[in-house]
Amino acid sequence: xxxxxxxxxxxxxxxxxxxxxxxxxxxxxxxxxxxxxxxxxxxxxxxxxxxxxxxxxxxxxxxxxxxxxxxxxxxxxxxxxxxxxxxxxxxxxxxxxxxxxxxxxxxxxxxxxxxxxxxxxxxxxxxxxxxxxxxxxxxxxxxxxxxxxxxxxxxxxxxxxxxxxxxxxxxxxxxxxxxxxx
Amino acid sequence: xxxxxxxxxxxxxxxxxxxxxxxxxxxxxxxxxxxxxxxxxxxxxxxxxxxxxxxxxxxxxxxxxxxxxxxxxxxxxxxxxxxxxxxxxxxxxxxxxxxxxxxxxxxxxxxxxxxxxxxxxxxxxxxxxxxxxxxxxxxxxxxxxxxxxxxxxxxxxxxxxxxxxxxxxxxxxxxxxxxxxx
Amino acid sequence: xxxxxxxxxxxxxxxxxxxxxxxxxxxxxxxxxxxxxxxxxxxxxxxxxxxxxxxxxxxxxxxxxxxxxxxxxxxxxxxxxxxxxxxxxxxxxxxxxxxxxxxxxxxxxxxxxxxxxxxxxxxxxxxxxxxxxxxxxxxxxxxxxxxxxxxxxxxxxxxxxxxxxxxxxxxxxxxxxxxxxx
Numbered sequence: 001x002x003x004x005x006x007x008x009x010x011x012x013x014x015x016x017x018x019x020x021x022x023x024x025x026x027x028x029x030x031x032x033x034x035x036x037x038x039x040x041x042x043x044x045x046x047x048x049x050x051x052x053x054x055x056x057x058x059x060x061x062x063x064x065x066x067x068x069x070x071x072x073x074x075x076x077x078x079x080x081x082x083x084x085x086x087x088x089x090x091x092x093x094x095x096x097x098x099x100x101x102x103x104x105x106x107x108x109x110x111x112x113x114x115x116x117x118x119x120x121x122x123x124x125x126x127x128x129x130x131x132x133x134x135x136x137x138x139x140x141x142x143x144x145x146x147x148x149x150x151x152x153x154x155x156x157x158x159x160x161x162x163x164x165x166x167x168x169x170x171x172x173x174x175x176x177x178x179x180x181x182x
Numbered sequence: 183x184x185x186x187x188x189x190x191x192x193x194x195x196x197x198x199x200x201x202x203x204x205x206x207x208x209x210x211x212x213x214x215x216x217x218x219x220x221x222x223x224x225x226x227x228x229x230x231x232x233x234x235x236x237x238x239x240x241x242x243x244x245x246x247x248x249x250x251x252x253x254x255x256x257x258x259x260x261x262x263x264x265x266x267x268x269x270x271x272x273x274x275x276x277x278x279x280x281x282x283x284x285x286x287x288x289x290x291x292x293x294x295x296x297x298x299x300x301x302x303x304x305x306x307x308x309x310x311x312x313x314x315x316x317x318x319x320x321x322x323x324x325x326x327x328x329x330x331x332x333x334x335x336x337x338x339x340x341x342x343x344x345x346x347x348x349x350x351x352x353x354x355x356x357x358x359x360x361x362x363x364x
Numbered sequence: 365x366x367x368x369x370x371x372x373x374x375x376x377x378x379x380x381x382x383x384x385x386x387x388x389x390x391x392x393x394x395x396x397x398x399x400x401x402x403x404x405x406x407x408x409x410x411x412x413x414x415x416x417x418x419x420x421x422x423x424x425x426x427x428x429x430x431x432x433x434x435x436x437x438x439x440x441x442x443x444x445x446x447x448x449x450x451x452x453x454x455x456x457x458x459x460x461x462x463x464x465x466x467x468x469x470x471x472x473x474x475x476x477x478x479x480x481x482x483x484x485x486x487x488x489x490x491x492x493x494x495x496x497x498x499x500x501x502x503x504x505x506x507x508x509x510x511x512x513x514x515x516x517x518x519x520x521x522x523x524x525x526x527x528x529x530x531x532x533x534x535x536x537x538x539x540x541x542x543x544x545x546x
Contacts, residue, residue, distance in 0.1 A: 007538060009320030009503065010331075011338020041328060136537060138373030139191065140322015140504015141516055146405060149374075152323055156375020160539035171537055173318060173353055174189060175342035176362040180540040191502030192513075193520020223510060321373065322504015334505055355500060355535055356371060357524035358544040 001076070001127060003166040006177070007134040007159060013175030015083055018133045019053065025129055027079040029057045032070065034088040036063050049083075057081075063091045067118035074128035085162065086135035086155055092116075093151060116158065123165045132166070134159055183258070183309060187348040188359070189316040189341060195357030197265055200315045201235065207311055209261040211239045214252065216270040218245050231265075245273045249300035256310035267344065268317035268337055274298075275333060298340065305347045314348070316341055365440070367487060367530040370541070371498040371523060377539035379447055382497045383417065389493055391443040393421045396434065398452040400427050413447075421445075427455045431482035438492035449526065450499035450519055456480075457515060480522065487529045496530070498523055 004021060008014035022029045031053060037043045050059070062069035066088050070080050082088075092112040123130065138156045143149055163169045168182030186203060190196035204211045213235060219225045232241070244251035248270050252262050264270075274294040305312065320338045325331055345351045350364030368385060372378035386393045395417060401407045414423070426433035430452050434444050446452075456476040487494065502520045507513055527533045532546030 005538065009318060009322075009338065010324065010334045011320055011336075011342070013338075013342050041331075134538075135324075136321045136373060137323045138321070138375055139500045139502070140373075141501045141507050141512055142374065142499075143323050148323055149405075152374045154375075156373065156377075159537075160375070160377045163538035163540055169538060169540055171542075173341075173362065174187065174316075174345035174351060176345055176351060178353075178360070178362060178542070180537065180542060191500060191504075191520065192506065192516045193502055193518075193524070195520075195524050223513075317506075318503045319505045320503070325505050330505055355523075355544065356369065356498075356527035356533060358527055358533060360535075360542070360544060 001129045002168065003123060003126075003129075004131045004182075005134060005159075005162050005166040005169045006131060006172060007136055007163075007170070008172035009136050009139075012172045014133055014135075014172040015049065016052075016175070017170065017172050017177050018081060018083065018131045021131050022057075022079050022081045023054070025079045027129060028075075028077055029054070030060060030073040030078055030080050031057045032060045032062055032066070032073070032080060032082045034063055034066065034082065034084060034091065036091065063088070064095065064115065067115065067122040070119075070122050070126060070130065074122075074126045074130075076127050079129040079131060080126070081131045082133060084133040084135060085158060086137065089155055089158055090151065093154060112154075116161075120161055120165060123162070132162060134162065136171070183311045184350065185305060185308075185311075185348040186313045186364075187316060187341075187344050187351045188313060188354060189318055189345075189352070190354035191318050191321075194354045196315050196317075196354040197231065198234075198357070199352065199354050199359050200263060200265065200313045203313050204239075204261050204263045205236070207261045209311060210257075210259055211236070212242060212255040212260055212262050213239045214242045214244055214248070214255070214262060214264045216243075216245055216248065216264065216266060216273065218273065245270070246277065246297065249297065249304040252301070252304050252308060252312065256304075256308045256312075258309050261311040261313065262308070263313045264315065266315040266317060267340060268319065271337055271340055272333065275336060294336075298343075302343055302347060305344070314344060316344065318353070365491060365493045366532065367490075367493075368495045368546075369498060369523075369526050369530040369533045370495060370536060371500055371527075371534070372536035373500050373503075376536045378497055378499075378536040379413065380416075380539070381534065381536050381541050382445060382447065382495045385495050386421075386443050386445045387418070389443045391493060392439075392441055393418070394424060394437040394442055394444050395421045396424045396426055396430070396437070396444060396446045398425075398427055398430065398446065398448060398455065400455065427452070428459065428479065431479065431486040434483075434486050434490060434494065438490045438494075440491050443493040443495060444490070445495045446497065448497040448499060449522060450501065453519055453522055454515070457518060476518075480525075484525055484529060487526070496526060498526065500535070 006018040170177040188200040352359040370382040534541040
């Protein structure tokens with residue numbers, strides 16, 4: 001089985017490219033959506049994405065327990081597509097207000113550390129193909145809020161860890177993939 | 183004729199690289215500037231850019247009707263250089279305050295949709311070489327305002343559509359071009 | 365001797381990659397840290413970075429006079445690693461409040477122009493290997509404040525000038541280096 005990371009900026013075409021890779025595999029596709037339909041804007045974005053996916057794909061919504069969702073749906077004949085890791089990270093970091101780090105300490109909440117460890121573990125063990133979509137969020141100006149900087153840091157750390165665990169890594173920009181690994 | 187997209191971040195050297203490609207073509211260059219000299223800062227930026235261009239280039243200022251401007255100046259012996267698409271997008275999206283999308287709907291104004299369609303059509307038909315400069319704006323943290331997110335979305339969509347229509351695409355960073363296509 | 369620029373977004377793995385290049389050189393490493401431990405968050409970041417570096421590296425803290433620091437420590441058997449240029453730029457641009465540019469003029473303060481010229485001069489003359497770490501900050505949405513735009517502009521200009529002076533340039537994303545030059 002192969003593990004592929006597809007990452008890029010907002011509206012870079014990363015999801016479309018990941019979906020193309022999933023289709024080309026010829027396998028049964030389980031699509032794990034990490035977004036929560038909170039407000040109206042997010043509902044519209046999710047609905048638009050869903051319309052654009054093939055009808056025979058199995059869609060699973062899982063906002064937090066990503067490792068469990070992957071393990072549950074992984075088989076040798078399946079490709080698990082996760083879209084996207086950055087939204088999952090955001091869900092984990094901001095789901096428990098009490099776990100906000102004190103400025104200057106920069107520690108993620110325990111729940112996130114555990115979920116991240118479990119996810120990276122599953123990525124090593126999984127028997128299906130996995131395609132993971134993530135965002136590049138660190139190439140703009142350093143954000144003014146400490147919480148935003150903390151999020152950028154954790155997103156970058158997660159991308160590094162996932163890229164290290166994957167066989168192939170693509171950076172997508174203007175709809176065009178650039179192979180960084182594999 | 184060839185169609186080339188040169189995109190990159192702010193002060194990445196994308197304009198300089200596009201101008202170098204234009205010079206190398208040996209053709210008559212028509213430079214279409216999309217920026218409007220609104221405030222003093224923008225005037226200074228435009229004046230600086232103009233000083234740096236060859237004196238024999240023909241400069242055309244066109245903030246909105248880009249398709250018409252390209253069609254009007256395109257000949258087989260001409261290279262049309264457009265700098266830049268992101269500013270043109272901004273002009274179109276924000277020129278009509280009443281057309282602001284409601285948050286959650288994310289629809290661009292009709293005037294923009296029409297101009298975009300005409301521009302992409304011209305790009306297919308044009309008989310001159312075309313070099314297009316655009317910005318990558320989606321690799322930072324997701325902006326907090328809905329209108330900013332909407333702009334980032336439309337800029338990313340435009341870059342994808344233009345890259346698909348071009349023969350060659352370069353991402354420029356630190357003044358160095360990276361071929362993504364062609 | 366070789367001059368290498370390693371740049372990338374926040375938490376892209378650029379520092380780790382630069383440190384790997386320094387280790388592989390087999391030379392004596394002088395690490396020039398440009399960050400100032402202003403607030404608690406910055407102190408934590410600096411302490412974390414320091415823990416991760418080999419114990420036998422010589423650490424020099426120099427926030428402003430970078431050219432002098434490089435010249436002082438450069439020998440044919442030394443590799444000078446500077447981490448990072450963006451923080452140095454920030455120190456120079458914002459160290460003298462009175463030198464803030466008027467909006468629309470966009471001129472950096474004289475002290476910065478001098479330091480930059482001296483740094484680029486040293487980069488031409490230096491007899492040691494040099495590895496320079498810098499940030500890509502221009503691929504997000506254009507920031508709203510004029511001072512932020514000015515910083516993005518100067519950071520982009522600096523990266524272009526340094527990339528032009530270096531023999532090898534790497535863009536790092538998700539921990540993976542992409543050779544743009546050399």
